[in-house]
Amino acid sequence: KAGVTQTPRYLIKTRGQQVTLSCSPISGHRSVSWYQQTPGQGLQFLFEYFSETQRNKGNFPGRFSGRQFSNSRSEMNVSTLELGDSALYLCASSGTGIREQYFGPGTRLTVT
């Protein structure tokens, strides 16, 4: 069974631009969660989608948004990028809930 895939793996953007990251969950998984990981703040939860609906949400500003499609694939968008958004963005999928999650390799975003 294929694991969680994320594209792109690396991305360089300029401050003020926007970016969209993609995540394909493990086949059959309906829950997709997004996380930001930085050396200073550690691993932080962004949001979780289940059956195309945002079910849980962390404490990030509205510049961070996401969506999930009917095939469970998910995208995360960050608008008006700031230097502090430079991070590893991880996606994780699970069957029905946030309980046992499988992480993808991440997308390394650098904002210059």
Place this chain on the structure above:
Amino acid sequence: GQNIDQPTEMTATEGAIVQINCTYQTSGFNGLFWYQQHAGEAPTFLSYNVLDGLEEKGRFSSFLSRSKGYSYLLLKELQMKDSASYLCAVFHGQNFVFGPGTRLSVLP
């Protein structure tokens, strides 16, 4: 918000047992998770506790006391490959909060 505390670093010897502690605020608690993360890799799920007591899974066990806001991860028969960061995370309300992680070094 939720504050989660873990020791920053621990060192242990191959073959030994190590206990990594985690404390958290109890309000709105919905479950506690442990993850392992090797340097440069994504986290891997280890365990999930929602009720008090011990959950055992091979060489790894996790304990939870909800009234004390306390959990620990016990690693037995340590191997070199266990050198990694161990993250405690609490699900409360609609948020999933991670601790800073404990970097474990296993020495020969």
